[in-house]
Amino acid sequence: MKFNATNVRASASAADLIFEALREAIFTGEIEAGEHLRQDALAEMFNTSRIPVREALSRLEQQGLVKTERYRGTTVTSLSVDEVREIFEFRALLEGEVIRYAVENMDDATLDVARRACDAFATETDSAKYGDLNRDFHYALYAKAERPYHLKIVNQALDRIESYLRAQLVLTNGMERARREHLGILEACVERDAAKAAQLTRDHILGASASLIQFLEKRDSAK
Amino acid sequence: MKFNATNVRASASAADLIFEALREAIFTGEIEAGEHLRQDALAEMFNTSRIPVREALSRLEQQGLVKTERYRGTTVTSLSVDEVREIFEFRALLEGEVIRYAVENMDDATLDVARRACDAFATETDSAKYGDLNRDFHYALYAKAERPYHLKIVNQALDRIESYLRAQLVLTNGMERARREHLGILEACVERDAAKAAQLTRDHILGASASLIQFLEKRDSAK
DNA sequence: TATCATAAAATTGGATACAATCTACAATAT
DNA sequence: ATATTGTAGATTGTATCCAATTTTATGATA
Known part of the structure; x- marks a missing residue:
C-alpha cells in the first residue's frame, strides 16, 4: 500500500x-x-x-x-454480491428518472459537452481514468435535470461501487459495450426522447450489473 | 440553545x-x-x-x-424551498419503489408490527416524537423490501428534512391527514396491492410536501 | 468625522502527550 | 496438557498546547 x-x-x-x-x-x-x-x-x-x-x-x-x-x-468495508446488485438496481431507478428530467431541458450546448465526454471516454486507454470519464459523460447529460440532490445521491452510490465499476470496465467487452451504449443514450437525448433515454440508461446500468455480477460469482466460486 | x-x-x-x-x-x-x-x-x-x-x-x-x-x-445549513421540494420528490420516487418490493414479501407478522406503529403514531401527543414514530410506521412496512441500501438512503433523506417534517406534522390537519393516509397505505398492504401501496405512498409524501411548501412560502413572503 | 493602518482577539487546524482498553503471549497453577 | 491469569504491547479516544489566519477593535491622520 x-x-x-x-x-x-x-x-x-x-x-x-x-x-x-x-x-x-x-x-x-x-x-x-x-x-x-x-x-x-x-x-x-x-x-x-x-x-x-x-x-x-x-x-x-x-x-x-x-x-x-x-x-x-x-x-x-467489502460489499457482498447482493449489496453490489442492489446498488446497481438503485442507480437504475434513480438515474433513469434523472435523465428523464434532463431530456426535457436538453439543449444543443449540453449535447455537445456530452458528445465530447463520450469521445473522451471511448478513446481513453488509461484504465485508472475510466471511472472519472464515465461519470463525466453521464453527468454532462444529468446536469440539465436540475436536480442537485438527486445527483448528490447518484454520486454517493457511484462512490460506493467505484472500484467495482472500474473492474467491470476492464472486463472483456466492458469498454466496448459501454461506449456503444453511451452512443445510444446520447442519440435518444438528441431525439429528445425522454422515455427512450431513461430506458437505455436503465439497461446500461443493469447490463453492466449483470456482467459484473457474473464475473464476481465466477471469481468467488473459483476460490 | x-x-x-x-x-x-x-x-x-x-x-x-x-x-x-x-x-x-x-x-x-x-x-x-x-x-x-x-x-x-x-x-x-x-x-x-x-x-x-x-x-x-x-x-x-x-x-x-x-x-x-x-x-x-x-x-x-438551511434548505431553500426548492431543495425541500426536490427531496420530497426524491423520497416519493424511492419510497414508492421500496414499498412495491415490500408488498411482495409482506406477511401477517409485519402487518401487525406496522399496525401497532400506526396506532402509536396516531395517538402520540408529544410533537417531539412525531418524527421517530412516523419513521417507525413506514420502516415497519419497508423492512420487508429487503433493500438495505435503499433504506439507508431513505433514512438519509429523512434526516436532511427531519426538522421540516416535524414542522409539517404540527400544521393544521397535518397529523390528522398523516394518520388517515397511513391507514390507507396499511390497507393496501393488507390487500397485497403493491401498485396501490406505492401510489398511496407517493401521494402521502407529495401531499405532505405540498402543504409544507405552501406553509414555507407563506411564511417567507410574510417576512 | 471618515478612512486607513495596525494591533488585539477570536477561531479553526494540527501536533504532542496521555488515558483507556483490547489483544497476545507467556508464566503459573491444577 | 490445559486452563487461567497477569503483564506488556498495540491501538484508539481525548486533553492540552501551538500555529495560522481571519475578524474586530483601536488609534492616528487628513
Missing part, C-alpha cells in the same frame, strides 16, 4: 488530502476490502499526526467505505 | 454523544438554520475538549447538516 498525495490541490487541509488519497486508493483497489488501516501508520505515511487521519477516516466511515471499531482499528 | 445528552446510550464515545445531541437539536429546531456553532463553546457545553466536537461537526458536515469554513466557524 503506497500513496501519492501530490496530485491533489494544495489549498486543502491535511484531512482533505488524506481523505481524497484514501478514497482514490480504495477506488483503484490499492487498498483492498477487509484491509486494516492503522491511524499511526497512515499518519506516518502522510507525515502528519493522527488528528487529520482520524478526521479523514471519520468521513470515509460516514460514506460507508470503512468501518472503525474502538481499539480494533479501521477496516475497508 | 441547551442540550441534554443524558438520553443517549453511555457506551458511545464523546464524539458520538455530541453528534447525536447536535443532530437532535437541529431536528427539533433548537439550533436554527444559519446559526453559528463555535467549537470551544460546544466543548464547554459538553465538558470535553474541542477534539470530539470537531469530529461530531465533521460527521454532520458529511451529512450536509452543517458547513464549516476555516477561521469562520460552522453554520447550520
Whole structure:
C-alpha cells in the first residue's frame, strides 16, 4: 500500500488530502476490502499526526467505505454480491428518472459537452481514468435535470461501487459495450426522447450489473 | 440553545454523544438554520475538549447538516424551498419503489408490527416524537423490501428534512391527514396491492410536501 | 468625522502527550 | 496438557498546547 498525495490541490487541509488519497486508493483497489488501516501508520505515511487521519477516516466511515471499531482499528468495508446488485438496481431507478428530467431541458450546448465526454471516454486507454470519464459523460447529460440532490445521491452510490465499476470496465467487452451504449443514450437525448433515454440508461446500468455480477460469482466460486 | 445528552446510550464515545445531541437539536429546531456553532463553546457545553466536537461537526458536515469554513466557524445549513421540494420528490420516487418490493414479501407478522406503529403514531401527543414514530410506521412496512441500501438512503433523506417534517406534522390537519393516509397505505398492504401501496405512498409524501411548501412560502413572503 | 493602518482577539487546524482498553503471549497453577 | 491469569504491547479516544489566519477593535491622520 503506497500513496501519492501530490496530485491533489494544495489549498486543502491535511484531512482533505488524506481523505481524497484514501478514497482514490480504495477506488483503484490499492487498498483492498477487509484491509486494516492503522491511524499511526497512515499518519506516518502522510507525515502528519493522527488528528487529520482520524478526521479523514471519520468521513470515509460516514460514506460507508470503512468501518472503525474502538481499539480494533479501521477496516475497508467489502460489499457482498447482493449489496453490489442492489446498488446497481438503485442507480437504475434513480438515474433513469434523472435523465428523464434532463431530456426535457436538453439543449444543443449540453449535447455537445456530452458528445465530447463520450469521445473522451471511448478513446481513453488509461484504465485508472475510466471511472472519472464515465461519470463525466453521464453527468454532462444529468446536469440539465436540475436536480442537485438527486445527483448528490447518484454520486454517493457511484462512490460506493467505484472500484467495482472500474473492474467491470476492464472486463472483456466492458469498454466496448459501454461506449456503444453511451452512443445510444446520447442519440435518444438528441431525439429528445425522454422515455427512450431513461430506458437505455436503465439497461446500461443493469447490463453492466449483470456482467459484473457474473464475473464476481465466477471469481468467488473459483476460490 | 441547551442540550441534554443524558438520553443517549453511555457506551458511545464523546464524539458520538455530541453528534447525536447536535443532530437532535437541529431536528427539533433548537439550533436554527444559519446559526453559528463555535467549537470551544460546544466543548464547554459538553465538558470535553474541542477534539470530539470537531469530529461530531465533521460527521454532520458529511451529512450536509452543517458547513464549516476555516477561521469562520460552522453554520447550520438551511434548505431553500426548492431543495425541500426536490427531496420530497426524491423520497416519493424511492419510497414508492421500496414499498412495491415490500408488498411482495409482506406477511401477517409485519402487518401487525406496522399496525401497532400506526396506532402509536396516531395517538402520540408529544410533537417531539412525531418524527421517530412516523419513521417507525413506514420502516415497519419497508423492512420487508429487503433493500438495505435503499433504506439507508431513505433514512438519509429523512434526516436532511427531519426538522421540516416535524414542522409539517404540527400544521393544521397535518397529523390528522398523516394518520388517515397511513391507514390507507396499511390497507393496501393488507390487500397485497403493491401498485396501490406505492401510489398511496407517493401521494402521502407529495401531499405532505405540498402543504409544507405552501406553509414555507407563506411564511417567507410574510417576512 | 471618515478612512486607513495596525494591533488585539477570536477561531479553526494540527501536533504532542496521555488515558483507556483490547489483544497476545507467556508464566503459573491444577 | 490445559486452563487461567497477569503483564506488556498495540491501538484508539481525548486533553492540552501551538500555529495560522481571519475578524474586530483601536488609534492616528487628513
